[in-house]
Amino acid sequence: MPNFKNKLTIGRLDKVDFPEFNLEDLEVKIDSGAYTSSIHCVNIIEANNGAKKHIKFTLLDQNHPQYSGKEFVFKEYDVKIVKSSNGISEKRFLIKTKIILFDTEFPIYLTLTERSNMKFPVLLGRKFLNKKFVIDTSKKELSHVSKYK
Secondary structure: OOOOOOOOOOOOEEEEEHHHEEEEEEEEEEEEOOOOOEEEEEEEEEEEEEEEEEEEEOOOOOOOOOOOEEEEEEOEEEEEEOOOOOEEEEEEEEEEEEEEEEOEEEEEEEEEEEOOOOOOOOEHHHHHHHOOOEEEOOOOOOHHHOOOO
16 A cells, blocks of 8 residues: 655646746646656757856746746756657756745756647656655645645
8 A cells, every 4th residue: 555644745737936947836737647847948059168068048938927038057967868748759958956846845857848839838747746746636736725825
């Protein structure tokens, strides 16, 4: 029998904060079918500044209400091959940042990808959810609701 004692219950949709990106109440989809978590970005570029490589990207896009146009630079990142839900594999950059859910800050690895044709700009996959959350698909915005209690 699984031990759900120390796990938080999360719904199929929620809103989260990304303090390093100055984003609050960003809509996310919980997807236990996805292994990695991802965030919608545009202008994703790997560049070389002298001897050190880095990536530059802009979060969200001009159609999103929280779009700031600010460019972010990460010197520490990885490259991962991800198979998307349509079965196509693509190279994505993987960064480590922080996410706030249920008034708690968690480390999270996010792949950077263009998700403009998706309803939610962030997808939380099972690698992040594992051992922290139990998903109740009949609920939504459980952490967001607790934030305002």
